[in-house]
Amino acid sequence: MKGLLLIFFTLSTSLASQVGSLAERAPIKLLTEVQEFMQEGRYDRAEKQLKSASLSDPHVLRLLVELTQREGRRDEAQSYSRRLLSLYQSGQLNTSEDIGQAAYAAWQLSLWQDANRIFIEAAQVQPVSVSLFVDWGNLYLKKYNAAEAELIFRDGIQAMGQPTSEFFRWGVDAAYVGLAQALKGQFRPGATAALAKALDLNPNNLQAYAFNTSLAIEDKNWQEAQEWIEKGLKKNKLFLPLLELECAYEYFRGEVQAFEKLQQRVLKINPNDGDLFETLGDLANRKRLLEEAAEFYREALQRNPRQESARASLGIALLRLGKEEEGKRILEVAYANDPFNIWTVNTLRLLDSFDRFVRFETPHFRMKLHEKEAVALKPYVAELAERSLKTLEQKYNHQVSGKYVFEMYPDHEDFAVRTMGLPGLGALGATFGRIVAMDSPSARPRGEFHWGSTLWHELAHVVTLSLSNGKVPRWFTEGISMMEERQAGEGWGDYLNVGFVQAYKDDLLLPLKDLNSGFERPESGQALTIAYFQAGWICEFLVSGYGFESIAAMLEAFGQGLSTEEVFQQVLGASVEEIDGQFRQKMEETLKPLLSKLEAPEHFSLVHLFPGGVGQEGEGEAGLETDLDTLLQAWQAAPENYFLNLRLGTQLKTAGRQQEAIPYLEKALEILPTQAARGSPYDILTQIYEETGQVDKLVEVRQRWWRAAPLFPENAHRIASLLSDRDQPQEAAKYLEEVMYVDPLQPETHQKLGDLYLQFSETEKAVREYTVFLSLSPVDGAAAHYRLAQALFESGDRQGARNHVLLSLEIAPAYPEAQKLLLKLVRQ
Ligand SMILES: [Zn+2]
Known part of the structure; x- marks a missing residue:
C-alpha cells in the first residue's frame, strides 16, 4: 500500500512540475530581486518572494534549498532538492545553467557521484555558464580535491561570456574566490591576487570578505580581520559565514565571553550549524591546536551528524594526536559515508x-x-x-x-x-x-x-x-629550529649562501611583523627558503643581543596567549618594529661588505656564467665557455668579485691550467666560505688536487668542504681511507660515523666502520655495524656473517658468534677464516 502511494506521489509531482516548468518559469526580475534580498541579509523576504513564484523553476528551488539549509531546516532543503532533481530526471532541464542546478541538488542529497556526472553533462551544453563551474568547483573543494577544483574554476573564468538574458546564481567574481581557495588549499601562491580580482569585479562579494577574514585570522592580523568582518556585516548583518568567522575571531583572540555571545547568535539562526564548529576546527587545525580542533569537529558532528567532512577531519586530527585506533575507526565511518573525500x-x-x-x-x-x-x-x-x-x-x-x-x-x-x-x-x-x-x-x-x-x-x-602550549608563531619556532640545527653538529643546518645575499640585495626579505606569512603563504619555494634562513638569523641575533634566556622567556610568554607585540615588549622591552630595525642593522653590517663582491660582474650576466644557476648543482662546471682573456680583463677590473674568481678558476682548471686556477678559487672561498654546494670552489679545488695527485692538499680541502657542508659522502670516505692508511683508525671512524647522518644505507660504509672499530677494540659498536651491514644484503654474505661472528666473539657473545660463523660456512663451506674461528669457538 505504502509503495503505491509513493509511486502516485512521485508521478503527480513530476507531472505537476512538467506542466509548471512549461507554463510558469519565474521571471528573471523576481530571481534577481531575491538574490539582492539575500545579498542584503533580508532572507525572510527572499523566501516569501520565492514561495510566491513557481515551484517548478529550477532557480527558485535552488535558492530555496540555500535558504532552508542556511537555517538548518534539513528536511525542507532535502525536499526542494528532490523536486529539483526530479525536474532533471523528467528531462525538463535543457540549458547548461538549469542542468547545473540539478547537479547542485544531487550534491545536497549527498549523491556526489551523480552530482559530478550531471555537472559534466551541463558543461557540454553550449553556451556554458560560469555559475555552473562555480558550483562544480565548490563540490571539489568540499572533497579536498583542490587541484581539480582549481582547473574547474579556471575553466569557469575562461567561459566568462554567459548570456545576459538568463538568470545566473554566480558571476565570474565567484569563480575567482573559488580559485583563491583552491590555490590556498594547495599552498600555492596567487590566492591573494585572485581575491583582489574577485573584489575588483564585484566589491560586494561577501564570500571574498569571508575568505579574507579567515586568512587574517590565520595570520593573527586581528585588526585586518576585524575590518573585513565589519565591512562585510555592514552589507549583510546576517551573512552566516562571516558571523561564524567572527566567532572564530573572538575565540582565537581569547575573548571567551564575546565568543560565547556570538556563538549563541549564530546558533539562533541555525541550531544545527555544523559549519560553525568545522570552521573553528579547521582554523585550530591550521594553527596546529589539534586538541581543540578535535573538540570542535566533535561538536560539528553533534550539531549535524551528516557533516562528513568534519568527521574525516576529526579522524585525521586524532591520528595526529597519536590516537591511532579511534582515528582509524572514525575515518572508516567517514569513508563509508563519503568515499569521495580525498x-x-x-x-x-x-x-x-x-x-x-x-x-x-x-x-x-x-x-x-x-x-x-x-x-x-x-x-x-x-x-x-x-x-x-x-x-x-x-x-x-x-x-x-x-x-x-x-x-x-x-x-x-x-x-x-x-x-x-x-x-x-x-x-x-x-x-x-x-x-x-x-x-x-x-x-x-x-x-x-x-x-x-x-x-x-x-x-x-x-x-x-x-x-609554548602550541602557541608559538611559525616564524619563531622555525627560527629556533634553524638555530638549533646549526648547533647540533659541525656544518649542520643552513649557512649564508649566494641566494640569500641576493635576496637581501633585491630587498626580498619580509619585515619581521609579516614574516609569518612567508611560511604560511610563501610566494615561491625560494621565498620559503629565504624566510627560514631569515627566521634562524633573527633568533641568533636575539640570543647574541638579549641572551639565550630571552628565547625561552618568549616561548613561555607566547604560551600564555600574549600577542607577538606584547611578547616583544614584555621580554625584550622593545617593539617588533624596533627589534626588526636592530636586526636589519646587524644584517647590513654583515652583508654590506659582501654585496659588491657578489654583484653580477659588468658585461656578464650570471645566467651566462652559470647557466645552471648560482648555488645550484653544477654551478661552476656547467658555465658556457667564455674566452679566458675576456674573463681575465673583467677580473682585473674587479678582482674581488666572487663570480669572476669562481668562473676563472673553473675555466682555467678545464683548460688544464690547474695550478693557475687555485688562487682564484681560494679567493672565492675567502669571500664566501659557506657556499659549499656542488660546483662551489671546494668542489673545483677537490677536482684539481685529485687530478694533480696532491694528497695532502686534497685531504685538507675535502676536510674544509666536509666541515662546511657534511653532505657529500665521498668527501668523508676519501678522508677516512687516507686517515686509515695513516694508521689513524679512530679519526677515520669519526668521519664514517658522520656519514651515517647523510647516507646510511650503503653496506660498504658499515663494513668499513665495523673494521675500524675492531682495530681499536670498540667491539660492541663493531657488532652494531656488522649487523647493519648484514641487513643491507651485502654481495658477499659469507664474509658478512663471518665479520659479525668475529665481532660477537670479541665482545664475548660466543653463542652469537657461533650462530653466525655457521651461517657463514653454510654459504661458503670452505671459507678458511670462518673455519678457524669455528675451531676456536669449539675448543675454548
Ligand atoms: Zn620546521
Missing part, C-alpha cells in the same frame, strides 16, 4: 601502508621505520632522537610530557599525506600534535639530505611547541 582516502591508504612499518619504542618515542630500512636506520635514529630531545630539554629547561610518535617515510608522498592540510609543511620533516614525521634517507637523492639535521630541527619543534 583526505579520507589518502589517510586510510597511509594507515594500510603502516603494515609494512616496523614499530619499536625508545624512552620518549614510539617509532615507525619502513621494513626495508628499519634495521639499518634504527640504531642511529633512536640514538639521535633521544640525544637531541635530551639536549634540547635541558637547554630550554622544559620536559615534554608523554611519548611522541616518530615516523620516517621512504616515499615522500606518504609523508605528504601525513602533513596534508597543514600549511607550509611540505619540506623534509614536520612536527604536529604528537607526531614527528619526516622523509627517510632513501626518499631523497644521496648527498642532498642531511636527515640528522632535519631530525634535530623537528625535535626542537617538539620542545618549543610544548613549552
